[in-house]
Amino acid sequence: MPAYSSPIRRLVRPRGALLAGVLGSVAALLVTAAGPAAAAPPGPDRPVQPGQAWMGAGTRIEQGPPPSAGGEVSTMDTSGVQGIDVSHWQGAINWGSVRAAGIDFAYMKATEGTSFKDSRFSANYTGSYNAGLIRGAYHFARPDASNGATQANYFASSGGGWSQDGKTLPGVLDIEHNPSGAMCYGLSTTQMRTWVNDFYNTYKARTTRDVVIYTTASWWNTCTGNWTGMSTKSPLWIAHWGTASPNIPSGFPTWTIWQYSATGRVSGVSGDVDRNKFNGTLSRLVALANNTA
Template sequence: MPANSSRSPHRRRARSGTAARAAALGGTLTAVLALVLTLAVPASAAQPPGPGERIQPGEAYMGVGTRIEQGTPPGGDRDGGTLAPADTSGVQGIDVSHWQGSINWNSVKAAGIDFAYIKATEGTSFKDSRFGANYTSAYYAGLIRGAYHFARPNYSNGATQANFFASNGGAWSRDNQTLPGVLDIEHNPSGAMCYGLSTTQMRTWINDFSTTYRARTGRDVVIYTTASWWNTCTGRWTGMSDKAPLWIAHWGVSSPTVPSGFPTWTIWQYTATGRVGGVAGDVDRNKFNGSMSRLLALANNTA
């Protein structure tokens, strides 16, 4: 074999190796550049599913069923609504879940938000992936905060879900910054409005959740709902009027409609398209029915 023939395979391999190393280096540089660009651009919140979209277990958020009832508030939408809040006076709050992504809670506090409710659990097994980070960071930013449970009455009885909630974020302590937990019970986002339960069955479910939660925490649970859902699915039940503070959801109005059986509202979710510094995109805005001293009384169980 000619001398140059014996060396050519090595030269080909050398050139091949050089090309491979160059390609690898190019790929590394591309990856590094992509990482730099990713870090340079602030992460935005994911887009939650809305009415008519399939809601998977764990994807529900406060107000998802209310959208089915009330639709998008006039003047805005969940993709960047411009609806002016009904009343930004007084003690203001927000509610969040993993859909809001990473939140700068110091900026939220600086924007004039005094309290926040944070999704902890849903049904019988789902735990919100950002609950721990949100709950802790909101505390250190100086907000009065609490946890909420998205009810799935067709998954189990009320006691089972109350125990799951109390064991996974819904507990309470008198530390001047922890609000009692919330039972978020609204229009089923995945099926029949009342989850296939009769009014009698729904009353039993809510009562079992409330009784179990109080036994676990020493506090009465706050109920988040709408007048339409409550009146329809519980049959205008008055059984929680002297037990549970009411968090009413009613958007785009100057005053909320209170469901039968409750004397007044404690918290009012007045829009689902609000904007707050420190939160990417829209966020639910809420108003407390009272002064800061009354909010602290609710937190410390001295009301």
């Protein structure tokens, strides 16, 4: 017989059960109030919703699905010029502690698609700058939502701009495996090339800078058809975790930034954070920021 089967007993619940119910309700309210930054990012059983994607959100041919906490085997090459990339999933960040931990640069999510702006962007962009990091913004591409020019304009108007102050890196087009649908967003290789080229041209017209392309070799080679058209235009930010040497997409001579881990840890950031390495000295990174590289 189910508990509290009679009308009277349903009204008079034991104090322990009542307390548990109250505490459960309070906990639910706290989670809701805390928002997405306090929760774990979506995983294989928690689909990514529009606006909620982050760098490395999609499944990769090289390395499989995004790793769960502690699940990645990485070389963790912390030599040279080190950086991180973040979004609202990391919550509030102590940028002074990040800088003290030896991190020289950071990219943070600004926009996605045509209407989403990351809720932590302003705090991250200003906080990292004030802490002395060289920083920049990235746009998570949704080629199925609009053409490339529309998204480039939205990005440039919503945090993706550039100034020659030695501390602002050129914006990033984060174009990778679709985290919530067909790998290439339903576009043919010809259509994808057009989309990327339109984004590039529009962003350069708005900012004077060549947009950095963040991608993986598997996505780029598959969805653009081994396109070499951006190799002399855009610096490459390659994502390839847990390897001593990343795979480079067709046509690109080398990498400028390498995202070598998705489960790194850095003082000042709660939980996992993407770790990155710049291919050069700190003076070369400053030159990239100043557009004198």
